[in-house]
Amino acid sequence: MKDQIIAVEIFALLMSAIILYGSLFHTEQKSSLRKALNYLIIVNMIALFADMLSWVYDGMPEHLMLLNVTTLLSMLMSIVLTGVFLYYVYQYISEKSAIILGPVRIVLICALLVLSIVCITIASTKGYMYTFEDGYYMPGEFYDLYIADNVLNLAIAALIIFSSVRYLSRRDILAISSYVVIPSISMLINLVNPDFSMFYPASSVSILVIYILLHAERERQFLEEELRHAEHATRDELTGLLNRRSYMEFLESTEDPNQRIGVIFCDINGLKYTNEQQGTAAGDKLICDFASLLKIHFRKREIFRINGDEFVILLPGISEALMETRLHKVESTMKEFEFPLASMGCCHGSRAELTYLLKQAEANMQEQKLAFYQQYPLFKH
Numbered sequence: 001m002k003d004q005i006i007a008v009e010i011f012a013l014l015m016s017a018i019i020l021y022g023s024l025f026h027t028e029q030k031s032s033l034r035k036a037l038n039y040l041i042i043v044n045m046i047a048l049f050a051d052m053l054s055w056v057y058d059g060m061p062e063h064l065m066l067l068n069v070t071t072l073l074s075m076l077m078s079i080v081l082t083g084v085f086l087y088y089v090y091q092y093i094s095e096k097s098a099i100i101l102g103p104v105r106i107v108l109i110c111a112l113l114v115l116s117i118v119c120i121t122i123a124s125t126k127g128y129m130y131t132f133e134d135g136y137y138m139p140g141e142f143y144d145l146y147i148a149d150n151v152l153n154l155a156i157a158a159l160i161i162f163s164s165v166r167y168l169s170r171r172d173i174l175a176i177s178s179y180v181v182i183p184s185i186s187m188l189i190n191l192v193n194p195d196f197s198m199f200y201p202a203s204s205v206s207i208l209v210i211y212i213l214l215h216a217e218r219e220r221q222f223l224e225e226e227l228r229h230a231e232h233a234t235r236d237e238l239t240g241l242l243n244r245r246s247y248m249e250f251l252e253s254t255e256d257p258n259q260r261i262g263v264i265f266c267d268i269n270g271l272k273y274t275n276e277q278q279g280t281a282a283g284d285k286l287i288c289d290f291a292s293l294l295k296i297h298f299r300k301r302e303i304f305r306i307n308g309d310e311f312v313i314l315l316p317g318i319s320e321a322l323m324e325t326r327l328h329k330v331e332s333t334m335k336e337f338e339f340p341l342a343s344m345g346c347c348h349g350s351r352a353e354l355t356y357l358l359k360q361a362e363a364n365m366q367e368q369k370l371a372f373y374q375q376y377p378l379f380k381h
Contacts, residue, residue, distance in 0.1 A: 009201055011201075012048055013048045019211050036084075044081055047077035054067060060135050072124050078150050082153040082154060096164070096167040112153070112156075120146060128141055150183075151188070179203070185202070242301065242304045243305060261348070261351045261357070262315035262318045264323070265362045266310065267309055268341060273378070293341065327344060343368040344368060
C-alpha cells in the first residue's frame with residue numbers, strides 16, 4: 001500500500017503543479033480570489049510533499065527524526081490547508097455578495113484552527129497522535145480525534161457555504177462543496193482503514209474540480225468578453241466591417257514593401273440627400289445595402305469603412321486584372337438598383353507606394369462621382 005500511496009501523491013503533486021502553472025498565468029491572476037486559489041494550491045503541494053516524504057521514510061529507523069518531522073508536518077498541514085480553503089470560500093462568497101462573516105466569527109474560526117494545530121503538536125510530542133515501532137508509523141490513541149477535527153473543520157466550511165447558498169449558482173455549490181465532500185470521505189475511510197491515507201490526493205482532486213468548474217470557466221468568459229471588446233474596437237458597429245482604426249493599423253503594418261496590392265476607393269452616392277429627405281434610418285439602410293453588396297464580392301477582412309460614406313477595399317497579393325474583374329462585378333450588380341449605390345475608383349501597385357495608390361484610387365473615384373452627379377443632378381445638392 002505504501003508504494004501505491006507514494007505513486008498517487010507524486011501524480012497529485014504533478015497535477016497540482018500543472019494547475020498552479022495555469023492559475024498563475026491566468027488573465028485574472030491579480031484578483032484576491034485568484035490569489036486565494038494559488039495559496040490553496042501551494043499549501044496543498046507542500047502538504048503532499050511532506051506526506052510523501054513521511055511515507056518514503058516509513059520503515060527506516062535510521063531516519064526516525066526525519067520521519068517524525070515529516071509525519072507531524074503532514075498532520076499539521078491538513079489544518080493549515082483547511083484554513084486556506086476557508087479563506088478561499090470567504091473570498092469567493094465576498095465576491096458574490098456582501099461580506100457575511102463579521103470579525104468576531106473570523107477570529108473565532110482562526111482561534112479554532114490555531115487550537116487544533118497546538119493540540120495536534122502537543123499530542124504528537126507526547127506520543128498520543130502517532131508512534132513508531134521499528135521505524136514504522138503507527139496511529140496513536142488520539143488519531144481518531146485528529147480525523148474528527150479535520151472533518152469538523154470541513155463541516156465549518158460546509159456551514160459557510162450553506163449559509164450563502166442564495167448567492168451561489170449550482171455550479172458554484174457543486175465546485176466548492178467538492179472540497180468538503182471528497183476529502184471528508186477520504187478521512188472517514190482512513191478512520192476505518194489507517195493504511196488508506198489519501199486526504200491530500202483527495203484535496204488535489206477537489207482543487208482540480210474547483211479550477212475547472214469555476215476559474216477555467218471564468219477565464220473563458222473573461223477572454224470572450226475581451227474578444228468582444230477587441231472586436232468592437234476594430235469593427236464598424238453599423239455594418240460589421242473593419243473600421244477606420246483597423247484601416248490605420250493596416251497602413252502602419254510592416255509587410256513586404258514589394259508585395260503587389262490593389263486598392264478600391266468607394267463613396268456612397270446620395271447619402272446626404274437620403275438622410276435629409278427620408279431620415280437617417282433610410283441613410284443607414286443605404287450604407288448597409290452597399291456593405292452587403294461588398295461582402296458578396298470581397299472578404300470582410302478586406303473591406304474598411306473609414307468614414308460615414310467612404311469605404312476602402314485593400315487587396316494584398318492580387319493581380320491588377322483580377323482586381324478589375326471583381327470591381328466590374330460590383331458595378332454590374334449595382335445596376336440592379338434604382339441608381340448606382342456608390343462611386344468607385346481603383347489603383348494597383350506595390351505596397352511601398354500604398355499612400356500614392358490610395359490617393360490615385362480616390363481621384364479615380366471622384367471622376368466617377370462627377371459623372372454620377374451629371375446623370376443624377378438631384379443628388380448633388
